[in-house]
Amino acid sequence: MFELVAAxxxxxxxxxxxxxTVVLGGMAVFGVALALRIRRxxxxxxxxx
Amino acid sequence: MTALRSRWLELLAIVALAASLVRSFTxxxxxxxxxxxxxxxxxxxxxxxxxxxxxxxxxxxxAWLRTKQDRxxxxxxxxxxxxxxxxxLAIAAGMIWARPVWGQFWTWEPRLVTTALLxxxxxxxxxxxxxxxxxxxxxxxAAIMGIIAFIQVPIVYQSVNWWRSLHQTSSRNxxxxxxxxxxxxxxxxxxxxxxxxxxxxxxxxxxxxQLEARHxxxxxxxxxxxxxxxxxxxxxxxx
Numbered sequence: 001m002f003e004l005v006a007a008x009x010x011x012x013x014x015x016x017x018x019x020x021t022v023v024l025g026g027m028a029v030f031g032v033a034l035a036l037r038i039r040r041x042x043x044x045x046x047x048x049x
Numbered sequence: 050m051t052a053l054r055s056r057w058l059e060l061l062a063i064v065a066l067a068a069s070l071v072r073s074f075t076x077x078x079x080x081x082x083x084x085x086x087x088x089x090x091x092x093x094x095x096x097x098x099x100x101x102x103x104x105x106x107x108x109x110x111x112a113w114l115r116t117k118q119d120r121x122x123x124x125x126x127x128x129x130x131x132x133x134x135x136x137x138l139a140i141a142a143g144m145i146w147a148r149p150v151w152g153q154f155w156t157w158e159p160r161l162v163t164t165a166l167l168x169x170x171x172x173x174x175x176x177x178x179x180x181x182x183x184x185x186x187x188x189x190x191a192a193i194m195g196i197i198a199f200i201q202v203p204i205v206y207q208s209v210n211w212w213r214s215l216h217q218t219s220s221r222n223x224x225x226x227x228x229x230x231x232x233x234x235x236x237x238x239x240x241x242x243x244x245x246x247x248x249x250x251x252x253x254x255x256x257x258x259q260l261e262a263r264h265x266x267x268x269x270x271x272x273x274x275x276x277x278x279x280x281x282x283x284x285x286x287x288x
Contacts, residue, residue: 012085012149019145023091024066026138027242030131034249041256048263 062245065238069231076231088146089220090231094239095139096164102132102243103171103202110195113188119258122188125195127250129174131243136168151215159208160216167201174198184261 069090079086109125112118143161144154155161174194181187209218224232 012083015085015145015149016087019088019142020070020091022141022145023095023138026134026141027246030134031246031249034246034253038249038253038256041253041260044260045256045263048260049267 058245062241065241069235069238090235092142094235099135102128107199110192113192123254133171158214159212163205163208170198
């Protein structure tokens with residue numbers, strides 16, 4: 001069983017890179033989206049009579 | 050200098066995340082899984098942070114029901130949104146990890162299914178908040194749902210013990226010390242990221258409340274005192 005898993009995951013750097021990109025990228029995208037929403041809300045508040 | 054002072058939490062999160070990344074890629078690899086096990090350092094913290102976020106939501110929901118203060122409603126909403134993001138990231142990282150280890154991205158096993166349910170339950174919570182316009186009614190309904198929804202969190206956590214299947218049980222006490230320390234460093238770094246995101250999300254919630262209040266003021270100015278908004282209670286009284 002362990003040998004089977006070891007053979008399957010040999011050279012699996014592609015998955016590691018993909019996983020880290022998705023998680024760190026996801027957090028960054030959410031952070032940027034938040035910043036944009038804050039900026040838009042501030043602008044709407046300023047433009048209100 | 051002022052900008053730096055207001056962004057100290059973001060800077061702390063970035064530094065902690067960078068330290069965690071360096072440690073994750075330099076610590077020894079797992080004997081069985083090899084390098085692919087390094088995905089644990091983003092998958093597990095994402096899942097833990099989702100649990101923490103939903104824990105904050107249930108606490109803030111209960112606090113709102115008790116005090117009726119707006120700040121608790123804002124905290125519950127903000128934490129639920131961040132929690133949904135971390136749940137999605139945990140599922141995504143888990144699927145990528147599952148492909149080389151289990152041979153497939155997705156399988157209908159208890160931990161995966163209960164986590165997917167958790168994701169959709171809190172998406173429903175966020176939808177409920179969007180669907181109700183009256184702030185007081187929205188806060189009450191969201192608080193009740195925020196408490197009920199949390200039942201799913203211990204179910205997800207215990208799913209690996211209650212229904213033994215493909216997903217392994219908690220490994221935080223069974224792994225070697227260097228790997229365990231790396232995992233705790235990653236959890237700490239992700240916690241700082243959560244706090245930094247929460248700070249910004251709460252700022253947005255306060256702005257949205259101000260916008261809503263201004264809209265309500267301008268609407269009442271237009272309508273004047275001669276217009277009364279019909280409610281179901283009044284309909285009943287008129288019959």
